[in-house]
Amino acid sequence: MSVSFSEEREQLRAVVREFLADVSGEDAVRASMTTATGWDPAVWRALADDLGILGLGIPEELGGVGYGFAEIGVVAEETGAALLCAPYLATVTAAQALLAAGDDAAASDLLPGLAAGTVATLAVAEADGRWEAGSVQATAERAAGGWRVSGTKTFVLDGATAELVLVAARTGAGIGLFAVDGAADGLTRTRLATLDQTRRQARLDLAGVPARLIGTEGEGWPAIERAIRLAIVALAAEQVGGAGRVLDMAVDYAKTRVQFGRPIGSFQAVKHKLADVLVEVESARSASYAATAAAQRPDDPEFALVTSLAKAFCSDAYVHAAAENIQVHGGIGFTWEHPAHLYLKRAKSSRVLFGDPVHHRELLASQL
Incomplete structure (x- = not known):
């Protein structure tokens, strides 16, 4: 592929x-x-x-x-x-x-x-915010007619509006994947106050919520982990798109903003700044494409490695590009009226979603 x-x-x-x-x-x-x-x-x-x-x-x-x-x-x-x-x-x-x-x-x-068009989400992270099997403390028990899930999930993407919630929960056999109706009795959804207002997250409190077991009891983690890895691939592509857009914004402004009688893009300091961002963005693009290619190949032995690489590099590149865009714009870049801050907030939020760069570099080191 x-x-x-x-x-x-x-x-x-x-x-x-x-x-x-x-x-x-x-x-x-x-x-x-x-x-x-x-x-x-x-x-x-x-x-x-x-x-x-x-x-x-x-x-x-x-x-x-x-x-x-x-x-x-x-x-x-x-x-x-x-x-x-x-x-x-x-x-x-x-x-x-x-x-x-x-x-x-x-x-x-x-x-x-x-x-x-049904809105769905995957609920894995809990109090410690980690997307790992060892952090899953929510539980599921057999009940008349199915299963009941209890526990708390946080940082759930669009969790307050999802019509279908897939929940990672433990049974006596291990971690399973359970489907929960977004309007089910016993499910309390609370919108979280987050830095990035363009992407909603929520806390879900489950008190014996009716659920459907997906797959085999106790064998859900491989599917959950695979989905998280694929989400990282999609997020890396999204980060590259955002980084490319803020670089274009900075370049366009540097061409038109005149200071001391000349466009600021003609100053060497600004040229170097934008050149550095360009190198980072293109490197991030390569990392993202490598992860996407690995996602296309079933059972690629390097899939986990390249996804962690892409998450770490694309996260840092997006934050750097968004911050430098604000710097190039100067005072106007810090204002609410300018869109630069919206991209910086998305970059900062995306950086920690599914694990921050430090976490993924640790994973890279252990895999290598």
């Missing part, structure tokens, strides 16, 4: 970019991030019905389009550049967890809905 950009993938990129230019401009982003849900239902419906991108990674027989993760990466890069307010990353992650679980009945029941 290849991640090279075929004509078909470039057409997909062009379509998504054109669509997002219409629905995810600065005014639309500012409007969406202040709503109760944090995103525009009409835009989400268009993503599902008009573009069909919610089903890119879902097989055709399960209601999807049947493409691979390279196409998801293309979409994620464009949504990152446009700072799209939508539960795209959360839903893609949940879909991949269902696919990885190997439960044909659950996949047939749930995945067509996700491809059609």
Whole structure:
């Protein structure tokens, strides 16, 4: 499998970019991030019905389009550049967890809905904020007619609005994956106050919530871990898209902002600053593409390694690019009215999502 950009993938990129230019401009982003849900239902419906991108990674027989993760990466890069307010990353992650679980009945029941626009999310992290098996303390017990899940999950992407929540919980046999209805009795959802207002997170308190076991009892962690790794790949692509956009913003401003009778982009200090950012962004792009290519290959032995590499490098590159964009813009870059701060907040938030660069460099060291 290849991640090279075929004509078909470039057409997909062009379509998504054109669509997002219409629905995810600065005014639309500012409007969406202040709503109760944090995103525009009409835009989400268009993503599902008009573009069909919610089903890119879902097989055709399960209601999807049947493409691979390279196409998801293309979409994620464009949504990152446009700072799209939508539960795209959360839903893609949940879909991949269902696919990885190997439960044909659950996949047939749930995945067509996700491809059609059902908002879903994966709830793993708890009080310590770590996305690791050892941190899962939520429990699941057999009950009449199914299972009951209890515990607390935090930093759940779009957890306050998700219609389907996939929960990692322990049984006597180990960690399992459980599907919970977003409106189920016993589920309390609390929106978290986060730095990044363009991506919502929530705390979920589960008190004996009815749930459906996905896959085999006690054998859910491999599917959960696979889904987290794929989410990291999508997030890295999103970070590259955002980093590229803020670099373009800085370059355009440096060309037009005149000081001492000449564009500030002609000053050597500004040239060096932007050149350094360019090198970082292009290196991050390469790391992201390597991770996407590995995601395309089943059982790639280097998949975990390249995803950690991409997460560490793309996170740092995005934060650096967003911070330097503000510096190039000077005083105006620090104001609420300018979009530069929105990208910096997304970069800072994304940096710690699914583990920060320090964590992933530790994982890299242990793997090497």
